[in-house]
Structures are given as structure tokens and as C-alpha cells.
Amino acid sequence: MSDYVDSYYRDSRQVSLDPAPALAEARRVDVAIVGGGVTGCATALDLAERGYSVAVLEAHRIGWGASGRSGGQILTGFGTEMSTFATALGTDAACQAFEMSREAVRLTAERIERHAIPCDLRAGAVYAALKPRHMKAFAAEYEHMREVYGYQALHWLERDALYERVRCEAYIGGLYDAESKHLHPLNYVLGLARAAQQAGATIYEQSPATRIEHGEPAVVHTAHGRLQADYVVLAGNAYLAADVAPELAGQLMPVGNYIIATEPLSEAQVENTLPADDAVSDANFVLDYYQLSTRPTQGPRLLYGGQVSYGNKPPRRLAERMADKLGRLFPALSGIGIDYSWGGLVGVSRNRAPQFGRIGHNVFYAQGYSGHGMALAGLAGRLISDAVAGQAERFDLYSRLTHRRFPGGERLRTPLLVLATNFYRMRDLI
Numbered sequence: 001m002s003d004y005v006d007s008y009y010r011d012s013r014q015v016s017l018d019p020a021p022a023l024a025e026a027r028r029v030d031v032a033i034v035g036g037g038v039t040g041c042a043t044a045l046d047l048a049e050r051g052y053s054v055a056v057l058e059a060h061r062i063g064w065g066a067s068g069r070s071g072g073q074i075l076t077g078f079g080t081e082m083s084t085f086a087t088a089l090g091t092d093a094a095c096q097a098f099e100m101s102r103e104a105v106r107l108t109a110e111r112i113e114r115h116a117i118p119c120d121l122r123a124g125a126v127y128a129a130l131k132p133r134h135m136k137a138f139a140a141e142y143e144h145m146r147e148v149y150g151y152q153a154l155h156w157l158e159r160d161a162l163y164e165r166v167r168c169e170a171y172i173g174g175l176y177d178a179e180s181k182h183l184h185p186l187n188y189v190l191g192l193a194r195a196a197q198q199a200g201a202t203i204y205e206q207s208p209a210t211r212i213e214h215g216e217p218a219v220v221h222t223a224h225g226r227l228q229a230d231y232v233v234l235a236g237n238a239y240l241a242a243d244v245a246p247e248l249a250g251q252l253m254p255v256g257n258y259i260i261a262t263e264p265l266s267e268a269q270v271e272n273t274l275p276a277d278d279a280v281s282d283a284n285f286v287l288d289y290y291q292l293s294t295r296p297t298q299g300p301r302l303l304y305g306g307q308v309s310y311g312n313k314p315p316r317r318l319a320e321r322m323a324d325k326l327g328r329l330f331p332a333l334s335g336i337g338i339d340y341s342w343g344g345l346v347g348v349s350r351n352r353a354p355q356f357g358r359i360g361h362n363v364f365y366a367q368g369y370s371g372h373g374m375a376l377a378g379l380a381g382r383l384i385s386d387a388v389a390g391q392a393e394r395f396d397l398y399s400r401l402t403h404r405r406f407p408g409g410e411r412l413r414t415p416l417l418v419l420a421t422n423f424y425r426m427r428d429l430i
């Protein structure tokens with residue numbers, strides 16, 4: 001079992017959790033949750049606040065997975081276009097789904113405020129176009145989101161207006177989303193876990209679930225203990241092994257995604273990169289995304305993400321290649337030192353829409369947010385706890401989406417996705 005990856009977030013933790021021992025007994029609880037990322041911790045918090053007895057099993061440490069390593073962008077919308085929802089469920093349901101994605105962002109901010117989580121929450125996200133076809137797609141999205149979804153928080157940015165916010169000559173324009181936000185992801189998830197503990201949830205770290213015995217109650221086994229529970233929530237996302245939930249095998253593609261953190265920037269460097277302190281992502285399929293960190297005692301660092309890989313190994317010369325790319329985007333950062341580089345697994349679903357569902361009637365799962373889960377995972381916690389409490393309509397709106405497995409089984413699905421992604425990567429270059 002491991003401690004946190006060597007990331008900037010680990011070294012700037014501000015939330016300390018009460019010690020969480022490994023599970024070494026047999027316990028009876030109302031709800032057993034497998035996975036201590038945002039999905040698991042938000043679910044634990046909501047259920048504990050409603051008076052359920054809750055235990056979270058985390059294989060490593062709270063926030064060890066994608067949640068504690070991510071780019072920290074808290075975005076409205078989904079990892080897929082709204083047409084995925086509209087085509088499958090109709091326009092009304094798509095509108096409800098989109099409204100819930102806005103709720104996800106508000107809920108994140110509310111929990112942070114209510115539980116005084118020190119995670120540097122700030123507003124504003126820019127979507128940047130590199131090519132005329134990106135601008136064309138943004139223009140269509142801008143109109144569509146206003147007209148069909150009534151979303152007025154998106155603002156159109158011509159090249160000069162974008163340059164005021166993001167000092168990158170390569171961008172030809174874009175969109176500014178005033179509702180989306182960004183934060184320090186590890187402090188956020190640790191803060192959720194601390195709030196869940198304070199509300200009465202028990203957290204067990206270094207406690208991988210090895211097997212689930214389905215039934216009423218269900219039994220979740222670990223190497224040295226077990227939880228008997230009326231409900232089980234699977235919140236292991238891209239890290240959940242197929243033998244714990246064979247029913248979900250092939251539903252997700254775990255894709256490696258990587259971030260570097262620069263050395264602290266000078267005021268002039270901040271002014272020449274992100275003077276408005278926004279989160280940014282570009283419009284490429286394999287996209288760049290970044291934000292500034294906040295450090296009261298030093299200049300902020302640029303946290304710059306975007307490289308992907310499909311095996312367990314990071315791409316070769318990762319930090320060097322990303323630093324070169326960063327220097328090309330922002331000449332003010334050319335040759336800057338890189339103090340950290342790390343990666344994690346994104347759970348990508350085939351249609352890039354989140355997967356919510358049940359196995360039998362008492363095992364819930366939420367996963368596959370496809371790079372867009374920092375806000376949605378918090379919403380998943382609310383919807384799962386509503387469903388456990390008997391109000392499943394909103395959970396079911398998502399669970400009605402049908403999801404196809406990746407073709408090719410365990411052995412072939414990665415090469416197939418690599419082929420598909422290489423195609424899009426080539427397209428990003430054109």
C-alpha cells in the first residue's frame with residue numbers, strides 16, 4: 001500500500017485527518033463505501049449527515065486516486081457534449097442533467113464553505129481555441145447553451161479579450177465560463193473526509209476491498225475484516241479492480257493523465273501567463289489544462305496538465321517535454337524549473353458520459369466522469385444518498401443512460417483506444 005504520489009498537492013496539504021486505521025474486524029453498518037475519492041467521501045458525508053451509519057474503505061489513503069491528483073477544475077457540464085444526453089433521453093432530461101451539473105459546482109462551493117475546507121476555491125474557467133474550427137465549434141456551443149439550456153454564464157471571448165485573461169499568443173479566442181471554478185484538489189477531498197468523520201462516518205485507510213458477497217445485507221471483505229451493509233457504494237472509479245466488481249468490467253478505460261508544477265513564479269511571470277487567475281483548458285481532443293496554485297509565502301506555481309498514456313508507464317521524458325511545450329505557449333516561462341511531475345488515472349467511459357447505476361438493488365456505483373469528475377463526483381454523493389434514502393429519481397435520470405463496454409476485453413481495449421486517440425491527436429495537429 002502506498003502513501004500519496006510525490007505531487008505539489010501532497011507537499012501543500014493543509015487538512016489533517018484523524019488517523020484512519022485499517023479495517024481489522026467484522027462490523028455491521030447501514031452503508032459500506034468502497035473508495036475514498038470525491039465520490040466516496042461526498043457520499044459518506046451526505047449519508048452520515050442524514051444519520052446513516054457509514055464506513056469508507058480506501059485501499060491507500062483518502063484522496064490517493066484521481067481526486068487528490070487532478071487539475072482541480074470544478075466545471076459545469078460533462079466530459080461529453082450535451083447531445084449525448086439529448087439524443088438518449090430527450091431535451092427535457094438533458095436540460096435537467098445540465099442543471100444538475102451546475103448544482104454540482106454550487107454544491108462543491110457550499111460544502112467547502114460549510115465545512116471551512118481550506119482549498120483555495122476560485123471562480124472562472126477559460127476554454128481556448130487554437131484553430132478556426134475550434135472557434136466554429138465554440139460559436140455553435142455558445143448559441144446552443146444559451147438558447148436550449150438557458151445558460152448565460154458563458155461569455156464569448158475574441159482574441160484580444162482572451163489575451164487579457166490568458167497571455168498566450170497561440171489562442172485565437174474562446175469562451176469564459178463564469179460559474180466554473182478551480183481549487184486545490186487534495187485539500188478539498190481531505191476536507192470532505194474530515195467533515196464526513198465529524199458527521200460520524202468511519203474511514204478505514206490501507207483497506208482494499210477484495211470481494212463483495214451480494215445479498216441483503218451485502219458483505220464487503222478486506223484482507224483482515226468485513227463490513228455487513230444494507231447498501232454498498234462502489235466509488236473506486238478507474239482504480240476499481242475487476243475482481244471486486246466483475247459486473248463493471250470493460251465499462252471504463254483507465255487513461256493516464258499527467259501534470260507538472262513549475263517552480264514559484266515571479267509577479268512578472270504571473271502577469272505574463274494568467275493575470276486573471278483563471279483555470280484554462282484548450283479545445284484539443286488531448287487537451288492542455290492549467291491553473292495557478294496559491295501560496296501566501298511564495299509566488300504561485302503553474303500547474304500544467306495534459307499528456308496522456310495508456311499503460312502503467314508515464315510517457316518518456318514527461319517533465320522535459322511538458323516544460324518545452326509550456327515554454328512555447330508562454331515565452332515568459334521558457335526554461336522555467338519544474339519541481340514536480342505526477343500522474344493519475346482518469347476513468348473514461350465509451351460515450352464520455354458518467355456512469356451511474358445499480359448492481360442488484362442495493363449496490364450503487366458512480367464512475368466514468370471522463371476527465372470531468374471533480375464537480376460531478378460531489379453531485380454523485382448527493383444523488384446516491386438521496387437514492388439510499390428512497391428518492392432515486394435524480395440518480396435514475398443518469399442511470400437511464402445506456403453505456404456500451406469497450407470492445408476487445410481487458411487485453412485489446414487499450415490498443416484500440418490508443419489507435420482511436422492517435423487519430424484524434426493527429427487531428428489536433430492539423
Ligand SMILES: Cc1cc2nc3c(=O)[nH]c(=O)nc-3n(C[C@H](O)[C@H](O)[C@H](O)COP(=O)(O)OP(=O)(O)OC[C@H]3O[C@@H](n4cnc5c(N)ncnc54)[C@H](O)[C@@H]3O)c2cc1C
Nearest residue numbers: 035037038039059065066067071073209236344372373374
Ligand atoms: C491528472 C488528472 C487530472 C484531472 N483533472 C481534472 C480536472 O481538472 N477537473 C475534473 O473535473 N476532473 C479531473 N480529473 C478527473 C477527476 O479527478 C475524477 O473524475 C474524480 O476525481 C473521480 O473521483 P472518484 O472519487 O470517483 O475517483 P478517485 O478519486 O480515483 O477515487 C477512487 C478511490 O478508490 C480507491 N479504491 C479503488 N479500488 C478500491 C478497493 N477495492 N478498495 C478500497 N478502495 C479502492 C482508490 O484507491 C481511490 O483512492 C483528473 C484526473 C486526473 C488523473
